[in-house]
Every structure is written in structure tokens, then in C-alpha cells.
Amino acid sequence: MNKAIGYVADLWHREPPADERAIARVESELDVVFPVDYREFLLWSNGGQAQVGSAYFSFWRVWDIVDRNISASIKKYMSPLFVGIGTNGGGECYALDYSDDISSPNFVIVPLGDLDHASKFVIASSLAGVFEKSLNGDFSDADYNDNEIGPLTEEMLNIRRKNIMYEAENYWQKKEYSKFIALLSKSELDLTDLMRKKIDMAKKKIKQNN
Template sequence: MDISKTIKAITSKWQKQLGAPTLDIDSLEASIHQRLPADLRSFLQWSNGGNCKFKNIYIDLWPTGAINKLNQEYQIAKYLGSKHIGIGTDGGSTCIALDYTTTPPTICTFDLGDIDTSKINHLKLSFSETINMANAGALTDKNIYQ
């Protein structure tokens, strides 16, 4: 399923924010030295952050202007290196992140209170697949916690 179908499927549930201008997304990519996956770029253009309580999981996506700042505050690069970029949380201490050790980048999760490379949960899903699984009720706290 492409991102436009994903967006259509969650529009009534997602707490949408004003979409991010392309310039803001480009600026974020320059600051993290990585290109965002196309599906996430498109999603951010539709809703710059936002959140949703899906059937079995809550997802809070950070806006483009907060991603770099929150990654620095949580010291994600210090503990995991520059190949993991936090993009949101489960509303609690679990970070939802992009894993750039894979091509294309996939979603991984880890505990913001105990950041350690040995404790990364590699979901190995695209951003779209992650949202689709959450929307279908197939992504739960048991999937994202290691």
C-alpha cells in the first residue's frame, strides 16, 4: 500500500497538524545528514507530526522542527550513532526511529531511558508498513518493546 492509501485510511483517526513545507523537510535532512524515506516525506507534507490512538498502540510523530532537537536532547546519536534518527514515540518512553543501517531505512524502536545498541528492536518495516500495521491492530506494545 502506498502512502496516499495509508493517509486515506487513517485520516479520520490521525490528529493531523498543518503539513510541513518542503523547505522544512529539506532543512531537517540537511541537519541529520540523511534523506528521509519518500513515504515519510510525503506523510510529513500532509501532517507535520501528529498522533493517533490506534486499536493497540499510540503513535506520536514529532514535527520536522523538533526531530533534530529531540534527538540531541535524548542523546540518541551519542549512544546509537548517527544511523538511528528518532521520529516519535509511543506516547511514553519508547522511541520510534529510522534505522539507516538498512537500505532503505526501516523502523526500529528503543527505550529512551535505556538507550543501548543491544536493546534496539528492529521492526524492519517501512514507515508506511508501520502505520498500516498500527491501523490494522497488528502493531502492539508487544511488537515494539524488546
């Protein structure tokens, strides 16, 4: 089994697997090649989320990656060699950073409100390394929640809200109520009354299903 998958197999809220053609199409659009263990992870679960040790991971589905990078202005403010692949459910983005080596990207985390290479933190050179560090407590996404926000604060916070609400609505439509609640609880957004009611409804539906 892929080492990264082995670390999180019992923790991860899986999505249906991606297929090779979808992955290849996105790689072509981005003009990069995904690392082997991340590619294999997508073939096991196309996105998904979990609390893995001291860090929370919410990975985007492969066909959402291009649009999410555009909507969050990641390519604009970082570079074409920097590809966001998910978030920590809040204001930080997990990304593949190809800027040092196009054939071997690093897995990094960077605040969406301060998209700058000076603000990124290199976690590991592989997805397995990322999960290993979070399980061992050597990496925690909480360390980056209090980063000073740059001049693009309001714009980036609005993008963050839109991305989270888009993801939450997808979970609601798919009746994945546990994921819906987990995402919104982690986000620390100011929720509307309607969204609070939806969370209450989701909790009731989970109880009914149990």
C-alpha cells in the same frame, strides 16, 4: 493518496503541513534522506498523534526532530544513522534506522531508557507497513513498555519527562486541550498538582466548546 495517510486519515490528530524547505533543511542537518511515504506524511501533517489499532503514535514536528534527538541523546548512544521521529507517548521512541541501508531505513521502536541496538525492534520497512501492522494487531507498542531499563534510567527518564512536558505545554498554549489530556494521560508521569488542575481545566474547556 499516500498509503500511510490512507490508513490513518480518519484517526490522526493533524498538525498544519510541513513545507519542502523545512524538510530538506532537517535532512541536510542529519545527513539523511527521509523515506518517501514519511516525507509525504509530513507534507500532510507536520507531526501529530493518534491511537492506531494496537499502538499509539506521537510524531514530532520536522523542525523539532534535530533538537529532540540531541536532548534524548539518541545520536550519542545509537549512531548518526539512527533518527528518532516521535514516541508512543511514553518511554519508547519511534525511529528511522539507516544502519543497514542508508537509502532505505527501517522503522523501529526502542526504549529511551535503554538506547542500544540490541534493544530496538524493527517494525516495518515503510510507514505504511507500520500502520498496517498496528491496525492488524501485528504490532503493539505495549509490548515494549515493560522492557528492562538500562543503566541510564534516571537520566533518560528525566529527558522523557522534559520532552513530554514540553510537548504538553505546546498543546496547552495552542488550546488543543484534547491532545493535552491524551498526552499526559498516556505518559504515566507523576503529575504535579498544577498539572492536574490544568487537566481539569482542559476538560471543562472542552465541555464548554461542545
